[in-house]
Amino acid sequence: MALQVYGIKNCNTVKKALTWLDENKVDYTFHDYKKEPTTLQQLETWEKEVSWESLVNKKGTTWRKLSSEDQAAVVDADSANKVLLNNNSMIKRPLIESPKGIILGFDEEEYRAKLK
Template sequence: MLRVYGIKNCDTVKKSLKWLDKNEVDYEFIDVREQPLQKETVNGWLQKLPAESLVNKRSTSWRDLSDQQKSLEDSNTVAELIVEQPTLFKRPLVESGQAVHCGFNEKLWSERYL
């Protein structure tokens, strides 16, 4: 079963959940505003994805960070920032077995999840 992390009012998350439902893919949705992220979870993502791939640099939260926070060199700091401000990670984030993927791309999702 897929674990899908996101925010329920995010347009991309809505589109991806609709796609999963339409294609009858079994998943669990975790709204990170209702169920806050744990640092261990984010550290697990950072072991599988580089911070550059995980962080949403187009978000308002990103623009509000200091230059030092934006360095992304220390994964511990990145994890803390994402736990504090969950809008910093690219959504949706999908855990599938040992793999972690960010964002929605219908073609790639069809290859991975169907």
Template sequence: MITVHGIPNCDSVKKARAALGEHRFRDFKKEPPTAGELERWADAVGWEALLNRRGTTFRGLAESDKAGIDRAKALALMLAHPSLIKRPVVEDGSGGVTVGLPQKP
């Protein structure tokens, strides 16, 4: 079964949910991802792809939090602030993970 992870009022999440048909939805606000899940997602897509640097949550971080970001720091920030995770995160049920919506050519 496909699982869509995200925030229900996010436009990208809404588009993904509409396009995917039957799926399970997990709201990051009600059920934040675990450290193990973030590790697995980062292994699958790379921590750089997983970290949303364009959102208001990232812009609102202290400069010291934004400076020198590496994998460990990014995962710790995403664990503390799930809104920093690029959305949607989609798991296909067989171990495949994608992040965000595909870009139009």
């Protein structure tokens, strides 16, 4: 079964992850948030495995562009999901659905352990 990889093609971390997957001949399907926005159902499914806090990328440009009021309003899964649905680029990238669970970001050691 191919992995499902979610992200944005021009994100440097996504590029590193896709390069690693290609070099290690790991089969995957890529879902670009710009072309295929995520759904509430997807967010809720992911949140059964990883916390809503870990899905919100607070280091990225999209988060920093939010007003301090909007940032302060992200206090639980419901409020986070509303923001994430309106700003898919704020979801930690890449997000990989693998047989061994959700993987967030790019960590070569974690990839080696969970994807090979």
